Amino acid sequence: MPIATELHSALQTLIALLAILNPIGAIPIFIALTGDEDAQQQIATAKLTSRAVAVVLLTSAFLGEYMLKFFGISIAAFQVAGGMVLMMLAFNMLQAKSSRYRHTPEEAAEGMQKDAVAVVPLAIPLLAGPGTMITVIIAHHKNASWLASGLLIVDILLIAGVAYAALRLAEPLSRRLGVTGINISTRIFGLVLAAIAVTFIANGLAALFPGLVHIGTS
Numbered sequence: 001m002p003i004a005t006e007l008h009s010a011l012q013t014l015i016a017l018l019a020i021l022n023p024i025g026a027i028p029i030f031i032a033l034t035g036d037e038d039a040q041q042q043i044a045t046a047k048l049t050s051r052a053v054a055v056v057l058l059t060s061a062f063l064g065e066y067m068l069k070f071f072g073i074s075i076a077a078f079q080v081a082g083g084m085v086l087m088m089l090a091f092n093m094l095q096a097k098s099s100r101y102r103h104t105p106e107e108a109a110e111g112m113q114k115d116a117v118a119v120v121p122l123a124i125p126l127l128a129g130p131g132t133m134i135t136v137i138i139a140h141h142k143n144a145s146w147l148a149s150g151l152l153i154v155d156i157l158l159i160a161g162v163a164y165a166a167l168r169l170a171e172p173l174s175r176r177l178g179v180t181g182i183n184i185s186t187r188i189f190g191l192v193l194a195a196i197a198v199t200f201i202a203n204g205l206a207a208l209f210p211g212l213v214h215i216g217t218s
Contacts, residue, residue, distance in 0.1 A: 006143060010151035013139040017057075017159045019192040020086070020131040022093065023166030024177065024185040029126060030170050033117045043168060045118045050164035052123030057136050057156045060128075062149075064137035075141050079204030082134035086197035089131050093190025096183035127163050131193075138200065 034042045068078055139152055166173065177185070 006148050014155045016135050016196045019189045022189045023162055027170045027174050030167050046164050046167035048118035049122045050160045052119045053128045053163050054160035056128035060133040061136035061140045065141055076204045076207035079200045083197045083200030086131050090190045090194035093186050096186050
C-alpha cells in the first residue's frame with residue numbers, strides 16, 4: 001500500500017478515535033470523581049488514566065483479532081456489530097447524553113468509593129471503552145504492514161496524550177466552556193461518530209454479502 005494511503009488511513013483512525021474518546025465530554029465525570037483530590041492528586045490521576053488508555057488500546061489493537069479468531073468471529077461480522085455499537089454511542093452523543101455503553105451508573109458509583117479511579121471507571125470503560133477498542137482492532141486488520149502498525153501506535157499514543165491534556169486541564173476547560181460548550185462539542189463528535197459507524201456497517205455488510213455490492217452497482 002502506498003505511503004500516502006497509509007498516512008491517510010492513519011489520519012482517519014486518529015479522527016475516529018478522537019470522536020469516540022470525546023475528551024471534552026469526559027471532563028465533568030473526571031471532576032465529579034476527583035472532586036475530593038488536591039491538584040497534585042488530580043494530575044497523578046490524569047497521568048495514570050492516560051497510561052491505562054494507551055495500554056488497553058495497544059493490547060486491543062495487536063491482540064484483539066486473535067481473540068476474535070479464537071471465538072470464530074469474522075472481521076466483517078465484527079465490523080457490523082461494532083458499527084451498531086458506535087451508532088448507539090453516536091445517538092447518545094447527539095443528544096448530549098452519557099451512554100451506558102461507555103460507563104454505567106454502577107461503575108461510576110464504584111469509582112467514587114475507591115481511592116484511585118484512574119483505571120476504573122475513567123480509563124475503562126469511559127475513555128478506552130468498546131468503541132475505541134473496536135476502532136483499533138479494525139484499523140489494525142485493514143493494514144498490518146510495519147508502517148501501518150507504527151502509525152497506529154502513534155495514533156494511540158496521541159489519543160492517550162489528548163486524554164491526559166483534557167483531564168489535566170479539566171477545571172479551566174470546564175469553567176471556560178460551561179455546560180453548553182461541552183454539549184456542543186459532544187454533539188459535533190457524535191455526528192462524526194455516526195458517519196464512522198455507517199462506514200463500518202457498510203464495509204462489514206459488503207464483505208458478508210458481496211451480492212449486495214453487485215446489486216447496488218447494476
